[in-house]
Amino acid sequence: MALHLIKLCVGVDTIGELEAWILEKRRRLSKDGSAQEHVHVTRMAPKRADELLDGGSLYWVIRGQLACRQRLTAIRTFTDGEGIGRCRLVLHPEVTPVSPRPCRPFQGWRYLGHADAPADLGDSAASIRALPETMRRELVELGLL
Template sequence: MNSTLNLQKLSVGTETVEDLAAWQATRRAQTPDGLPRHVTRMWPKRESELLNGGSIYWVIKGLVLCRQRIERLDEYIGADEIRRCAIVLDPQIIRTTATQRRPFQGWRYLKGEDAPRDLPAGREAEEALPPQLAAELAAIGVI
């Protein structure tokens, strides 16, 4: 049993894993040391569990398609002077089995045993199925 604690988050505005990677390559989406980050209003209360090998699982078009290991949580204060949490990520994006998720706001905790599996070695570079087809296959339990 995998006891790792993870986060799941909607990747709003992205259509593909490649879109997510392209966004994270922009300076706006990076920390001063060049790592990708996602800024959120809420600071995870279970920080120590997340930093013990946890990942953020990205939901793209209703499907979890990939994950990134969480490196650290940084304080981020924007131009509005409000304290936020920057979830700093490993730049490596690991593709996972496509798993359906209903829409939700913010982020949600995800237990390790409930997380989608990583794609087997050699399948990471495969072209992704069209989102509609992947959703339909996931709904009937094929993927």
């Protein structure tokens, strides 16, 4: 069964902003002739990489709520120019909104079990997905969603 990660999406206020940032980053890489791989660099490498790569995702916390996810495609450790070990989390560029859930701030990333992961806002939740993100956020805060 897949294992997931949770991470704060700092500097982003909406899922749309995250998607726009990913698109812009891919465009820049394309102009440079670099691989258009979407990566997020962390200080620590997950010890349970095999479980994460067995269908796991990185769930983003945006403004205090689990809001969306990106599928993990690879995990690569490396040493930066200052000799510090780091980790590249390679992510599929598609962002999938999930059923919003409050989440307190934390540092770094945390593991998230498959059973505890929020459901995607897919076709069965089309009416919820159609709501503006700010309205979904307010409904969750009021305990109505």
